[in-house]
Amino acid sequence: MSTSSAVAVRAPADASRLKIVLTGPFGVGKTTLVGAVSEIAPLTTEAVMTTANTADDTTHTPAKTTTTVAMDFGRLEINGVTVYVYGTPGQHRFWFMWDAIARGAVGAVVLVDTRRLQESFRHLDYVENADLPFVIAVNQFPDGQIHPADAVRDALAITADVPVVTIDARDRDSVRDLLIALVEHVLTRTRTTPAKATAASSPPTS
Numbered sequence: 001m002s003t004s005s006a007v008a009v010r011a012p013a014d015a016s017r018l019k020i021v022l023t024g025p026f027g028v029g030k031t032t033l034v035g036a037v038s039e040i041a042p043l044t045t046e047a048v049m050t051t052a053n054t055a056d057d058t059t060h061t062p063a064k065t066t067t068t069v070a071m072d073f074g075r076l077e078i079n080g081v082t083v084y085v086y087g088t089p090g091q092h093r094f095w096f097m098w099d100a101i102a103r104g105a106v107g108a109v110v111l112v113d114t115r116r117l118q119e120s121f122r123h124l125d126y127v128e129n130a131d132l133p134f135v136i137a138v139n140q141f142p143d144g145q146i147h148p149a150d151a152v153r154d155a156l157a158i159t160a161d162v163p164v165v166t167i168d169a170r171d172r173d174s175v176r177d178l179l180i181a182l183v184e185h186v187l188t189r190t191r192t193t194p195a196k197a198t199a200a201s202s203p204p205t206s
């Protein structure tokens, strides 16, 4: 693991403006989520997928024709706090961008699909290594089984203090509730835990 590209993690200097990062496996619904909740026209960097990419499993996203090649960006207001949401690209070949996208973030959403939880471990490792407070968002797809939050927590081997929220990434209110949970988690954790000055973390290279 490289330590050259550290992600700066600090308690928010200005709690009225928070940058958060949204990460999760390929096709889990990150771009959909940002588009649902952003109060500005979201910045998206979608490109048509080619069949040349075999590193990412498209089994669960048969209708998906594009993928994020740089990042998603959206903005919204929550109780007087301006929240800037930066989404990471899901395909393996773009993971090198994660540090650049996450720099300065004070919290993270790890978006998961219960049909393929095992694909989320790299993302969990990333936010944990970066010492980012995070919440797990289960994007509930119609053919996915519904699991209680504790079962998801157990399956992902995360501690009881990490919120697990079930959402519909297409639904604005659902995503707003998720981001409210994250903002509360960030503010609680930064009040109770001395923040590290910096934390080094790099996305896996494979």
Ligand SMILES: Nc1nc2c(ncn2[C@@H]2O[C@H](COP(=O)(O)OP(=O)(O)OP(=O)(O)O)[C@@H](O)[C@H]2O)c(=O)[nH]1
Binding pocket: 024, 025, 026, 027, 028, 029, 030, 031, 032, 033, 061, 063, 064, 066, 067, 068, 088, 089, 090, 091, 139, 140, 141, 142, 167, 168, 169, 170
């Ligand atoms: N049924 C259902 N479909 C969804 C939901 N969220 C996303 N989708 C669909 O799932 C597919 C993946 O959505 P994206 O938002 O592109 O996923 P992504 O995580 O941004 O994908 P990458 O950037 O390529 O990693 C799209 O076809 C969406 O329409 C959801 O909550 N329910």
Ligand SMILES: [Mg+2]
Binding pocket: 030, 031, 032, 067, 068, 072, 089, 090
């Ligand atoms: Mg995307």
